[in-house]
Amino acid sequence: MPDRFPAPPSDKTLLEAGGTLTPRFDANGLVTAVVTDAGDGTVLMVAHMNAEALALTLKTGIAHFWSRSRASLWKKGETSGNVQQVVEMRADCDQDAIWLSVKVAGDGATCHTGRRSCFYRIVEITDGEAGLRDDGSAVLTNASAPHAHG
Amino acid sequence: MPDRFPAPPSDKTLLEAGGTLTPRFDANGLVTAVVTDAGDGTVLMVAHMNAEALALTLKTGIAHFWSRSRASLWKKGETSGNVQQVVEMRADCDQDAIWLSVKVAGDGATCHTGRRSCFYRIVEITDGEAGLRDDGSAVLTNASAPHAHG
Numbered sequence: 112m113p114d115r116f117p118a119p120p121s122d123k124t125l126l127e128a129g130g131t132l133t134p135r136f137d138a139n140g141l142v143t144a145v146v147t148d149a150g151d152g153t154v155l156m157v158a159h160m161n162a163e164a165l166a167l168t169l170k171t172g173i174a175h176f177w178s179r180s181r182a183s184l185w186k187k188g189e190t191s192g193n194v195q196q197v198v199e200m201r202a203d204c205d206q207d208a209i210w211l212s213v214k215v216a217g218d219g220a221t222c223h224t225g226r227r228s229c230f231y232r233i234v235e236i237t238d239g240e241a242g243l244r245d246d247g248s249a250v251l252t253n254a255s256a257p258h259a260h261g
Numbered sequence: 262m263p264d265r266f267p268a269p270p271s272d273k274t275l276l277e278a279g280g281t282l283t284p285r286f287d288a289n290g291l292v293t294a295v296v297t298d299a300g301d302g303t304v305l306m307v308a309h310m311n312a313e314a315l316a317l318t319l320k321t322g323i324a325h326f327w328s329r330s331r332a333s334l335w336k337k338g339e340t341s342g343n344v345q346q347v348v349e350m351r352a353d354c355d356q357d358a359i360w361l362s363v364k365v366a367g368d369g370a371t372c373h374t375g376r377r378s379c380f381y382r383i384v385e386i387t388d389g390e391a392g393l394r395d396d397g398s399a400v401l402t403n404a405s406a407p408h409a410h411g
Contacts, residue, residue: 117404127374128374130392130393130394130395131391131392131393132391132393132402141381143293144305145307147297147302147304153294153302154304155371157295157353157358161335167273169386199383201304201380201381201383201396202382202384202393203380204308204372204373204374204381205305205379205381208307208380209384210304211378224278224301229353229355230351230352230353230360231351232352233351233353234282234319234350234351234352234359241266241319242280242281242282243281243282244280244352244375245278245280
């Protein structure tokens, strides 16, 4: 398994229809990663991957990311035990985003707040203002882990 | 409906548990937006929103983004007719990502290649190399629209 990936082709057709993973890392060396639950499709989190995180994810089958706030490689769930086993990985058309469909180990919490998903608040318009309403999802673990993907 | 949003609070508890939408736009003024199909949860695309796109989405109920490649506001589906009607919008814990659950109008294609989802290729390991396998999803429209979200 490569630690590096081939450079994206300048040919758009190759990029979008080719059979080679050539991630288009941004100026910071990152692609966006969306993580959903393989069981019901719930969006669990959005994070980022550098080449090393992507390579480790492919090599191990366990999701790794790059923590922008900590500026370090981040094996999701390493502390909590709630690691993410990758069931399927997909790349988008222009290869600057990755979709991971995962099975979460441990108590199933993905969010550092202890909830299953980071998306526990619904945006609602009230009196012309955009508010957030907690969806009431359970806190599965103590919110003790540092926030890594900010 | 505001065209601007309140600045994110320095208090992490307010940011993560509060009832106010205070998006944490990045250095380029963008948040990440994940779009899923309200019917079956398929991830359709990943794009970005600036404050104007987010405000317009809230105001109209139709998804708007910021096209980084075109450097312009982007009403998704304006040309093709495949606009995205927002069924639910959520913000993540630290408010730098938005999840839109949508119903796609027209022929249902979201990807500029004419496919329903931009994530039409599965990452697979063959002989130690990371390849992409097309999932065979149908091309619903001619791939004529310019690619806007690169």
